[in-house]
Amino acid sequence: MSYTIYLSGEIHSDWREQIKQGIEEKGLNIDVLGPITDHDSSDNVGAEILGSEESDFWKDHKAAKINALRTQSYISRADIVVVRFGDKYRQWNAAFDAGTAYGLGIPVIVMHAPELTHPLKEVDAAALAVTETPQQVVEILAYISQD
Numbered sequence: 001m002s003y004t005i006y007l008s009g010e011i012h013s014d015w016r017e018q019i020k021q022g023i024e025e026k027g028l029n030i031d032v033l034g035p036i037t038d039h040d041s042s043d044n045v046g047a048e049i050l051g052s053e054e055s056d057f058w059k060d061h062k063a064a065k066i067n068a069l070r071t072q073s074y075i076s077r078a079d080i081v082v083v084r085f086g087d088k089y090r091q092w093n094a095a096f097d098a099g100t101a102y103g104l105g106i107p108v109i110v111m112h113a114p115e116l117t118h119p120l121k122e123v124d125a126a127a128l129a130v131t132e133t134p135q136q137v138v139e140i141l142a143y144i145s146q147d
Contacts, residue, residue, distance in 0.1 A: 022138030
């Protein structure tokens with residue numbers, strides 16, 4: 001069985017690389033999609049392509065829309081969306097991505113620390129699996145990939 005997964009959420013740790021490495025080590029037939037994870041590139045894409053803005057609101061607005069083109073396109077191509085919530089930053093975009101996937105009927109796997117269980121209870125309730133580590137995500141992917 002082959003899958004395409006989209007890795008959404010927190011960009012300040014190497015969780016995506018851990019999942020990719022686990023997929024490779026287990027020889028799983030899984031393509032991995034994701035957002036632009038270079039924070040500056042993501043934040044400045046609107047101004048760089050469409051021109052600078054005096055207001056941070058409009059600068060962010062342009063960048064958010066361009067980033068959404070990629071995100072929504074990739075989520076719609078995914079068989080599964082993995083959403084990671086970190087504890088240092090609020091990932092509103094991750095919650096939006098989880099909702100987008102859910103609305104499209106795409107299964108969601110959520111990953112976060114136990115301390116975030118209460119604030120993320122609604123997101124967790126919509127997910128088909130709630131995990132704490134990249135290794136748990138890889139194990140789920142390996143399990144569902146069995147013939």
